[in-house]
Amino acid sequence: MTDIRYVAPSTLEEAVGAFAAASGAARILAGGTDLLVQMRNGVVKPGTIIDIKKIAEMTAIEELPDGRIRIGAAVPGVVLAEHPRFGKAWPGVLEAINLIGSKQVQGRASPGGNLCNGSPAGDSVPAMIAAGAVVTVQGPGGRREMPVEAVPAGPGRTNLAPGEIVVAFTLPARPKGSGDAYLRMIPRTEMDIAVVGCGVSLTMAGGVVTAARVGLGAVAPTVLLVEDAAKALIGSRLDDAALEAAAAACRAACKPINDKRGTIAYRIKVAGVLLKRTAAIAAARAGGN
Amino acid sequence: MNDMTNKWIGARTIRPDGADKVTGRAQYSADTTMPGMIWGKLLRSPHAHARIRSIDTSKAEALPGVKAVVTQKDIVEFALDKSVMLGIQDMRWMCRNVMAREKALFHGHPIAAVAAISEEVAAHACSLIEVDYEVLPHVIEIEDAIKPDAPILHEWNQFEGKPSNIAGTMVLKAGDIEKGFAEADIVVERTFTTRPVHQGYIEPHACTVSYAADGRVTIWSSSQGQFMVRAMTSLLTGIPQSNIRAIPAEIGGGFGAKTIIYLEPVAVMLSKKSGRPVKMVMTREEVQRATGPAPGSLSTVKIGAKKDGTIVAAQGTFYLQAGGLPGSPLRGPVGCSFAAYAIPNVLSVGYDVVSNRSKVAAYRAPGAPHGAFAAECVIDEIAQALGLDPLDMRLKNSAKAGDKAIYGPTFGAVTFKETIEAIKHHPHYRAPLDKAPRPGVKRGRGVASGFWYNAGGESSVQVNITEDGNVVVTTGHPDVGGSRASIANVVAELIGVDHARVNVMIGDTQTIGFSNLTGGSRVTFASAMVATAATEKVIGQLKERAAKIWGIEAEAVKWEDGMALPAGDNAGKFPPLSLKELAAKANEMGGPIGNQTQLNTTGADPGYATHCVDVEVDVDLGIVRVLRYTAAQDVGRALHPGYVEGQIQGGVVQGIGWALSEEYLYDAKGRVDNASFLDYRMPVCSDVPMIEPIMIEIPNPKHPQGVRGVGEAPIVPPLAAIANAVHDALGKRFYALPMSPPRVSARMDEAN
Numbered sequence A: 001m002t003d004i005r006y007v008a009p010s011t012l013e014e015a016v017g018a019f020a021a022a023s024g025a026a027r028i029l030a031g032g033t034d035l036l037v038q039m040r041n042g043v044v045k046p047g048t049i050i051d052i053k054k055i056a057e058m059t060a061i062e063e064l065p066d067g068r069i070r071i072g073a074a075v076p077g078v079v080l081a082e083h084p085r086f087g088k089a090w091p092g093v094l095e096a097i098n099l100i101g102s103k104q105v106q107g108r109a110s111p112g113g114n115l116c117n118g119s120p121a122g123d124s125v126p127a128m129i130a131a132g133a134v135v136t137v138q139g140p141g142g143r144r145e146m147p148v149e150a151v152p153a154g155p156g157r158t159n160l161a162p163g164e165i166v167v168a169f170t171l172p173a174r175p176k177g178s179g180d181a182y183l184r185m186i187p188r189t190e191m192d193i194a195v196v197g198c199g200v201s202l203t204m205a206g207g208v209v210t211a212a213r214v215g216l217g218a219v220a221p222t223v224l225l226v227e228d229a230a231k232a233l234i235g236s237r238l239d240d241a242a243l244e245a246a247a248a249a250c251r252a253a254c255k256p257i258n259d260k261r262g263t264i265a266y267r268i269k270v271a272g273v274l275l276k277r278t279a280a281i282a283a284a285r286a287g288g289n
Numbered sequence B: 001m002n003d004m005t006n007k008w009i010g011a012r013t014i015r016p017d018g019a020d021k022v023t024g025r026a027q028y029s030a031d032t033t034m035p036g037m038i039w040g041k042l043l044r045s046p047h048a049h050a051r052i053r054s055i056d057t058s059k060a061e062a063l064p065g066v067k068a069v070v071t072q073k074d075i076v077e078f079a080l081d082k083s084v085m086l087g088i089q090d091m092r093w094m095c096r097n098v099m100a101r102e103k104a105l106f107h108g109h110p111i112a113a114v115a116a117i118s119e120e121v122a123a124h125a126c127s128l129i130e131v132d133y134e135v136l137p138h139v140i141e142i143e144d145a146i147k148p149d150a151p152i153l154h155e156w157n158q159f160e161g162k163p164s165n166i167a168g169t170m171v172l173k174a175g176d177i178e179k180g181f182a183e184a185d186i187v188v189e190r191t192f193t194t195r196p197v198h199q200g201y202i203e204p205h206a207c208t209v210s211y212a213a214d215g216r217v218t219i220w221s222s223s224q225g226q227f228m229v230r231a232m233t234s235l236l237t238g239i240p241q242s243n244i245r246a247i248p249a250e251i252g253g254g255f256g257a258k259t260i261i262y263l264e265p266v267a268v269m270l271s272k273k274s275g276r277p278v279k280m281v282m283t284r285e286e287v288q289r290a291t292g293p294a295p296g297s298l299s300t301v302k303i304g305a306k307k308d309g310t311i312v313a314a315q316g317t318f319y320l321q322a323g324g325l326p327g328s329p330l331r332g333p334v335g336c337s338f339a340a341y342a343i344p345n346v347l348s349v350g351y352d353v354v355s356n357r358s359k360v361a362a363y364r365a366p367g368a369p370h371g372a373f374a375a376e377c378v379i380d381e382i383a384q385a386l387g388l389d390p391l392d393m394r395l396k397n398s399a400k401a402g403d404k405a406i407y408g409p410t411f412g413a414v415t416f417k418e419t420i421e422a423i424k425h426h427p428h429y430r431a432p433l434d435k436a437p438r439p440g441v442k443r444g445r446g447v448a449s450g451f452w453y454n455a456g457g458e459s460s461v462q463v464n465i466t467e468d469g470n471v472v473v474t475t476g477h478p479d480v481g482g483s484r485a486s487i488a489n490v491v492a493e494l495i496g497v498d499h500a501r502v503n504v505m506i507g508d509t510q511t512i513g514f515s516n517l518t519g520g521s522r523v524t525f526a527s528a529m530v531a532t533a534a535t536e537k538v539i540g541q542l543k544e545r546a547a548k549i550w551g552i553e554a555e556a557v558k559w560e561d562g563m564a565l566p567a568g569d570n571a572g573k574f575p576p577l578s579l580k581e582l583a584a585k586a587n588e589m590g591g592p593i594g595n596q597t598q599l600n601t602t603g604a605d606p607g608y609a610t611h612c613v614d615v616e617v618d619v620d621l622g623i624v625r626v627l628r629y630t631a632a633q634d635v636g637r638a639l640h641p642g643y644v645e646g647q648i649q650g651g652v653v654q655g656i657g658w659a660l661s662e663e664y665l666y667d668a669k670g671r672v673d674n675a676s677f678l679d680y681r682m683p684v685c686s687d688v689p690m691i692e693p694i695m696i697e698i699p700n701p702k703h704p705q706g707v708r709g710v711g712e713a714p715i716v717p718p719l720a721a722i723a724n725a726v727h728d729a730l731g732k733r734f735y736a737l738p739m740s741p742p743r744v745s746a747r748m749d750e751a752n
């Protein structure tokens, strides 16, 4: 058996240094709920494991003076659920993160891991995209920011440069009359992988949608930002015609595959159904805010 | 000695294995280790169908750390032209299932095995074994395997004079089927398919084996029968049974599939060759690829009835998937589908179809759910067409005492009607159901019934009184569904002592007499029968001892509440002698007190079940969820009601998975594409509602406590009950399982 080196640096600089030095043979460890499973199955065989949970910034939740919220990439689902205000501002993002796995998995699983694992079916990703979240990335070349939808590159792949680590997600300030929601279709009631996942974020004034974003998961090689669906919703009162137009945009955006988790026809149909249902929940929440 | 005033029989006593299981102390198959132990791994076929031209193991043998390599040469060969049976298993197929011989018959078929100092080295060594395969076209589904131009798995197998994948048939008949249909006012004929489903036990197959220098073998493994492990290992290795001690570990579920072995003979040969104890543990992926499952099926059922609902003719044609080697459970659908009904004209035919998938293993009421799915859906359709309540239609046609069963015997009391009545009068069946509670949501209710033979068979027990006056019972059956708790209840009741003073153990093959498999819903029936006989003999001994002490005749002593008493005033006046007092005097009064009883038990009566289910369908997504489930069954006598309820609920949950979500998916190369619990979708807790069991206790007159097997009947009705409920909700009948979301959704779109 080959030995694995485990390091748990306490600063981001050390982590980036160790990550870059290992030149491809290292893996970042957040909650490990993807990584350890993949190691057990022999899918990945890292020479070095860099545990980022000891880095304060990676597990912090910060409310910025301008109303934005920044969450560390390695914050586990339960910690976010216990935060007094995060779930009020972003109920859709929170429900997406809390859908991951079970109680046990929630104690570990992080949004950073969910995004960087690169699965098109990751539950928190469509909700983060709908929220308009931006990630802060740090690497050997310094810090940069990128929108969440720019991170995934394909199944199991990201657009992070070698040695780059996702540090935090920053969610924008929430105007009055905003609400978000996330729904996924799984055959079981839990412990399953999304066949389709849909995140919708809306801002409404006087019953009219003034801003909207739609994220769609598990229907293409990467999680999608569906701008045409958002356009169909903006300016509408979420009447049937607008919802049907947005659903049609979601269906048109799908580039799914036939696999053991769903057929092409089924995934395309479900994308439209979920858009309508998710938008309805987001709108109800927007009305309440 | 059996009524509702019993203190222990029928009590929900604490299970004897409970504390060990919840604290993690229970020893399962994979928990045994030994000094010097090494690890065995199997090389499995990468092809679904291939001829094995040669196997070169030299590179693997040369790898440092490798201690032994085993191939089919090391396993006893049973020639193809002569059947050698062990129970219902043919050794010709078993020897080829544990290690491929002429051909690899499915992706994952064992080809060779390595034992090495670690699992990693063993796995690496497996990759160094060079196998020369002639890859052959493969066939997976029944429909394809029975086509005239299908790839043939076994060239020597002939059907109707030609090489064929049909490896066996079974026919049962009554009356004149054509005449029967001619008399019918309505005839409905439908074709149904079900997919193979895995038993889904939590514990993967595993064993630790030690072949000692003196040729004596010890096997630690979990199974549904340590005697089966010993006998099959003996047959496949040539080692006499007297030299094989099979020690049963706690079992993490079997549901029928652990009535055969996969690893033990291979591990024995690895241990023999290496001189070291060997442990083998399957991964979940191996379990899903190469063990179990229950067969898939293709069934056509045709039923003819009079206007009043009287069934006059029933015909069933059942194709079952055997997997790579023959042996699907034809007697399930052929014998059970119509058995609970009095039908004058029946023709029931089964075909055993081989194809390139893992060899099927028993799964709860083997084959019966497949047949019941078809038959009970057709009955529902006829009841609907005739405007009859589906339960009334079943009541009208129930078999009765004295009827000749399609599978041979004449029925004694038939308690099918009681299960139908129990559902008919249950609040569930009468509760109003809002069939369209919200837009896009539909609800429906369905019923179905089921039949299972149940069984008796060989069982051995020892009942010993300890020197301090307590009781140790040793049985020869692994406890899969609560047999220890049930036997403790029976023995405590008979002896009249506190339940906590009775300790029930499971003996190994060299310490207790032969006991047949824990399967066929037989173990509580059989072991309660032998335990009763043995305990009665022990009580006889206790009375004799008391008689000796008092100087009176043994007949003048009675046994009550754990004490010997003079039987009446004529017997004389003596203070009672307790079990403890008699045990203390045992040696002076004639020696140890105890008894071993071994019987081939008979008198098992069939099990009947009727179920009612409400489902809710998310029409746009095609998701079917079970809202409410009520299951009525004649359980004879519930020795331990908690376990009986658990059996009923467990059978229903497995049936729900079978109906709605479980299936094997294959890729174009004939490889299982979902060999994990993530993508092989068994229901999780939140997928199923509380399942309400109705235990109807009509004692079996041929059993001392009235026991009737309960473990299998409850998996028979759910498939049809759920399909009938979905039909009630959507107005569409589903003839193919599982009714998974993509299928239901596609079906809903068809109409639009």
Ligand SMILES: Cc1cc2nc3c(=O)[nH]c(=O)nc-3n(C[C@H](O)[C@H](O)[C@H](O)COP(=O)(O)OP(=O)(O)OC[C@H]3O[C@@H](n4cnc5c(N)ncnc54)[C@H](O)[C@@H]3O)c2cc1C
Pocket: A027, A028, A029, A030, A031, A032, A033, A034, A035, A036, A037, A052, A073, A074, A099, A100, A101, A102, A105, A108, A109, A110, A111, A112, A113, A114, A115, A116, A117, A121, A122, A123, A124, A164, A165, A166, A167, A191, A192, A193, A194
């Ligand atoms: C039983 C079970 C159920 C699950 N159910 C779901 C589910 O319902 N929905 C779902 O979406 N997922 C599910 N998952 C998958 C997994 O839990 C999630 O993807 C989770 O969010 C991963 O987070 P983590 O912190 O554990 O990631 P890790 O396993 O620690 O990391 C995942 C990957 O991302 C990399 N990585 C992690 N953090 C960073 C970072 N900050 N910067 C750069 N790279 C990083 C790692 O190197 C690794 O390659 C399940 C997993 C299990 C075991």
